[in-house]
Amino acid sequence: MEKLIPAKERLLKSNKKWMDGELRGKILVILCAVIMISVTISITIFLGSKGLQSFIHNGVSLIEFITSKHWNPTNQASPQYGALPFILGSFAVTFAAALVAAPLGIGGAIFMTEIAPSWGKKILQPVIELLVGIPSVVYGFIGLTVLVPFIREHVGGLGFSLLAGTIVLAIMILPTVTTIATDAMSSLPKNLREGSYALGATRWQTIRKVLIPAAMPNLLTAIVLGMARAFGEALAVQMVIGNVRDIPSNILDASATLTTIITLNMGHTTYGSVENNTLWSMGLILLIMSFAFILLIRYLSSRRKM
Amino acid sequence: MNSKTADRIATGVFITIAIIIISILVGLFYYILVNGLKHVSLDFLTSPSSNVRAGGGIRDQLFNSFYILLLTMLIAVPLGIGGGIYMAEYAKPGKVTDIIRSCIEVLASLPSIVIGMFGLLMFVNLTGWGYTILGGALALTVFNLPVIVRVSEDAIRSVPRDLKEASLALGITRWHTIKTVILPSAFPSILTGAILASGRVFGEAAALLFTAGLSTPRLDYANWNPFSDTSPLNIFRPAETLAVHIWSVNTQGLIPDVEEVSNGAAAVLVLSVLIFNLLARWIGSMIHKKITATK
Amino acid sequence: MVTAFKDEPITNHFLDHNSQQQNEQILQINHLEIFYGEKRAVNGITLDIEKNAVTALIGPSGCGKSTFLRSINRMNDLIPGARAKGEIIYEDLNILSEDINVVALRKEIGMVFQKPNPFPKSIYENITHALKFAGIKKKSELDVIVEESLQKAALWDEVKDRLHKSALSLSGGQQQRLCIARTIAMKPTVMLLDEPSSALDPISNAKVEDLIVDLKKDYSIIIVTHNMQQASRISDKTAFFLSGDLIEYDATEKIFTNPSVKKTEEYISGRFG
Numbered sequence: 001m002e003k004l005i006p007a008k009e010r011l012l013k014s015n016k017k018w019m020d021g022e023l024r025g026k027i028l029v030i031l032c033a034v035i036m037i038s039v040t041i042s043i044t045i046f047l048g049s050k051g052l053q054s055f056i057h058n059g060v061s062l063i064e065f066i067t068s069k070h071w072n073p074t075n076q077a078s079p080q081y082g083a084l085p086f087i088l089g090s091f092a093v094t095f096a097a098a099l100v101a102a103p104l105g106i107g108g109a110i111f112m113t114e115i116a117p118s119w120g121k122k123i124l125q126p127v128i129e130l131l132v133g134i135p136s137v138v139y140g141f142i143g144l145t146v147l148v149p150f151i152r153e154h155v156g157g158l159g160f161s162l163l164a165g166t167i168v169l170a171i172m173i174l175p176t177v178t179t180i181a182t183d184a185m186s187s188l189p190k191n192l193r194e195g196s197y198a199l200g201a202t203r204w205q206t207i208r209k210v211l212i213p214a215a216m217p218n219l220l221t222a223i224v225l226g227m228a229r230a231f232g233e234a235l236a237v238q239m240v241i242g243n244v245r246d247i248p249s250n251i252l253d254a255s256a257t258l259t260t261i262i263t264l265n266m267g268h269t270t271y272g273s274v275e276n277n278t279l280w281s282m283g284l285i286l287l288i289m290s291f292a293f294i295l296l297i298r299y300l301s302s303r304r305k306m
Numbered sequence: 307m308n309s310k311t312a313d314r315i316a317t318g319v320f321i322t323i324a325i326i327i328i329s330i331l332v333g334l335f336y337y338i339l340v341n342g343l344k345h346v347s348l349d350f351l352t353s354p355s356s357n358v359r360a361g362g363g364i365r366d367q368l369f370n371s372f373y374i375l376l377l378t379m380l381i382a383v384p385l386g387i388g389g390g391i392y393m394a395e396y397a398k399p400g401k402v403t404d405i406i407r408s409c410i411e412v413l414a415s416l417p418s419i420v421i422g423m424f425g426l427l428m429f430v431n432l433t434g435w436g437y438t439i440l441g442g443a444l445a446l447t448v449f450n451l452p453v454i455v456r457v458s459e460d461a462i463r464s465v466p467r468d469l470k471e472a473s474l475a476l477g478i479t480r481w482h483t484i485k486t487v488i489l490p491s492a493f494p495s496i497l498t499g500a501i502l503a504s505g506r507v508f509g510e511a512a513a514l515l516f517t518a519g520l521s522t523p524r525l526d527y528a529n530w531n532p533f534s535d536t537s538p539l540n541i542f543r544p545a546e547t548l549a550v551h552i553w554s555v556n557t558q559g560l561i562p563d564v565e566e567v568s569n570g571a572a573a574v575l576v577l578s579v580l581i582f583n584l585l586a587r588w589i590g591s592m593i594h595k596k597i598t599a600t601k
Numbered sequence: 602m603v604t605a606f607k608d609e610p611i612t613n614h615f616l617d618h619n620s621q622q623q624n625e626q627i628l629q630i631n632h633l634e635i636f637y638g639e640k641r642a643v644n645g646i647t648l649d650i651e652k653n654a655v656t657a658l659i660g661p662s663g664c665g666k667s668t669f670l671r672s673i674n675r676m677n678d679l680i681p682g683a684r685a686k687g688e689i690i691y692e693d694l695n696i697l698s699e700d701i702n703v704v705a706l707r708k709e710i711g712m713v714f715q716k717p718n719p720f721p722k723s724i725y726e727n728i729t730h731a732l733k734f735a736g737i738k739k740k741s742e743l744d745v746i747v748e749e750s751l752q753k754a755a756l757w758d759e760v761k762d763r764l765h766k767s768a769l770s771l772s773g774g775q776q777q778r779l780c781i782a783r784t785i786a787m788k789p790t791v792m793l794l795d796e797p798s799s800a801l802d803p804i805s806n807a808k809v810e811d812l813i814v815d816l817k818k819d820y821s822i823i824i825v826t827h828n829m830q831q832a833s834r835i836s837d838k839t840a841f842f843l844s845g846d847l848i849e850y851d852a853t854e855k856i857f858t859n860p861s862v863k864k865t866e867e868y869i870s871g872r873f874g
Contacts, residue, residue, distance in 0.1 A: 013702045021481055028388060032387075036451065039409075041409075047424060107323035111324040123324075130580075131331055134509070135575055136509070136511065140553065205309060232419065234419035262419060266516055287416070290417060468714060472719075474707065476783065486730065
């Protein structure tokens with residue numbers, strides 16, 4: 001085209017015209033990446049420093065905060081800031097939900113991959129996708145109008161309870177557990193199954209002795225991801241759990257979690273007050289836990305590679 | 307118990323589990339739609355909500371939900387595609403890329419209430435805006451960004467390498483190749499992913515409680531001046547969305563017809579999300595067909 | 602004996618050998634080595650490419666011929682960890698040098714790939730895509746170039762009535778000729794063809810071969826091929842590669858009738874590879 005121009009001018013980078021657009025594009029996408037990093041870092045820094053204020057500025061004892069079971073911030077004379085009931089509540093409801101969702105989710109995954117791989121997946125897959133699509137407030141609302149009265153009338157207690165929270169959360173994390181467990185099961189090499197069947201094992205023996213152990217790290221990842229979601233879920237739990245400040249003595253007792261206390265009180269405490277600051281400390285615990293879940297998942301996936 | 311019987315029992319258990327999962331979904335949808343659609347009428351959709359009296363609608367909440375969704379997508383999609391391009395095309399394996407990947411992972415796993423708290427700190431208090439639509443949209447952007455980045459990265463990576471090489475071999479720069487060859491090919495997957503993500507954003511409430519607020523000022527839909535306080539388009543006004551409305555009438559509402567309003571609102575919410583899902587599938591397959599058409 | 606070719610005196614032997622013809626050279630390749638990470642894929646190759654001729658690169662899979670080809674328009678830059686040492690001299694410039702504008706280079710040294718890879722756009726847009734980027738915006742001008750390049754690629758008659766239909770609606774052979782047409786449209790000086798007809802049926806293959814012979818009037822062509830018949834039918838010079846070494850480089854007729862190296866004879870007669 002422009003062959004009359006000497007090669008040096010055509011081919012050397014000194015001719016920078018073309019590089020303008022190239023550079024602009026590169027800067028643009030790098031900027032996007034930088035924004036993602038800075039958002040993550042600022043979330044960590046802002047929530048970190050805000051969460052520590054109650055300990056540094058307001059003199060709330062960290063030990064009291066995480067070990068005392070007395071939460072009474074509005075007591076003028078001697079306010080008490082023990083968040084243990086909420087921390088325990090969060091863990092209790094998370095583990096209980098995982099306990100319900102794990103067998104269902106993994107069972108569903110095995111159904112889709114081992115029992116009825118042809119049509120089972122066609123039915124269950126869209127079911128799972130639809131479950132994901134239901135917003136968490138809708139889960140909370142149905143929990144409130146169906147589950148809570150049901151428990152009150154047929155099981156006992158007030159209805160607002162750890163049990164109600166557990167069931168709602170279990171259904172909410174079921175799609176997460178099922179999806180990842182299905183991926184785990186279907187990525188197992190075919191010869192595992194064939195080898196086991198060739199030795200005369202039944203399907204159940206193959207599943208229990210060969211497939212589940214082989215997929216174990218991935219199945220655990222599925223459960224941990226589900227738990228991470230359960231630990232951070234706020235509104236659905238808040239609507240059904242009852243939100244009391246005592247440690248529940250059994251599963252039918254009302255309870256509270258970190259997220260439900262934050263949800264409930266953030267709006268009507270004064271920004272900057274001690275009580276408000278302790279809510280931010282609870283938020284910090286949520287943040288730290290979500291880092292912990294990531295580390296746990298990384299640990300599991302590093303085990304998988306071995 | 308011999309192994310044959312154990313096998314049969316196990317199979318029965320797995321089938322039962324599948325039936326339980328399916329019945330949960332059927333039960334939920336039946337409940338939401340049967341109870342909800344009774345209350346959904348044109349009047350319900352077009353009249354304002356009431357704080358104390360029965361018979362309120364969800365007009366403003368519905369508008370707010372779509373408006374916040376639109377704003378969120380306007381911010382998150384370009385940003386997310388940019389991030390996706392970076393990860394798929396520019397990031398070299400190494401420390402920096404690992405850090406960015408970890409950041410995406412962290413953002414993706416943050417509980418939405420934590421994102422709401424961050425929004426409260428940044429977009430409500432630090433900026434001094436108070437509860438605003440913009441603050442809500444920014445919080446939802448944080449919530450939504452990792453999904454869009456991941457969707458875009460995957461879509462860009464799955465564009466055949468052939469196409470990229472063809473363009474580069476013709477003396478086209480990398481950026482121009484990305485703009486004119488790679489992005490158009492990745493577009494259907496990105497669009498599908500973005501619409502699916504819209505469904506999630508539409509139903510999100512926890513991140514909005516402390517950023518867009520629990521109230522909506524009196525709106526005048528004839529007022530199109532985005533700087534006016536009563537204009538629905540004003541991005542610096544508080545806005546309660548549909549999902550937040552369901553939560554607030556149930557936990558702090560005074561209206562006597564809580565259940566009717568929530569049922570109706572829940573049905574509208576779930577149907578909207580369902581429509582987003584179907585739309586995503588439909589558009590995805592439409593564009594796929596159009597591109598691979600062999601006429 | 603393979604290692605012997607890395608030494609300078611013997612590589613000079615190639616130059617001497619070809620000196621009878623004294624054709625103009627378009628590319629001079631000196632001691633080219635290409636690495637993927639630690640692994641060396643091409644071991645110090647020296648050869649000259651003649652202008653307006655078809656040069657065929659033959660050899661078994663993994664012998665480095667495609668890697669070699671892709672280094673001539675710096676397509677290897679796309680592969681993480683790939684790097685090249687040595688020189689490829691084109692118009693007195695070493696195109697492996699850091700300050701070469703690869704974008705401008707690829708306009709002059711075009712490439713057609715093994716698998717037809719038209720853009721998922723119309724036939725017309727496939728050709729104008731790069732032209733527009735190069736700054737040709739006028740419709741009348743574009744129309745002329747589109748017709749010209751499709752004519753040259755022997756595709757015009759088959760597609761002239763459906764220029765605005767999707768390129769993906771063409772048959773494999775037509776798609777490959779479209780890819781050649783879109784490279785021609787850029788008016789390159791050198792065309793690199795990486796097994797351009799290996800994915801095609803025999804009839805399409807024959808058309809592409811005719812086209813290549815026809816194109817050498819205007820372009821210098823380097824073609825990688827697995828097909829011995831193809832190499833002997835269409836090329837003027839043939840280079841035989843084995844495990845990253847250049848074993849023999851000579852006039853095609855000589856290579857296929859009376860090769861100097863035993864390995865070449867063994868490969869050509871189908872004893873390995």
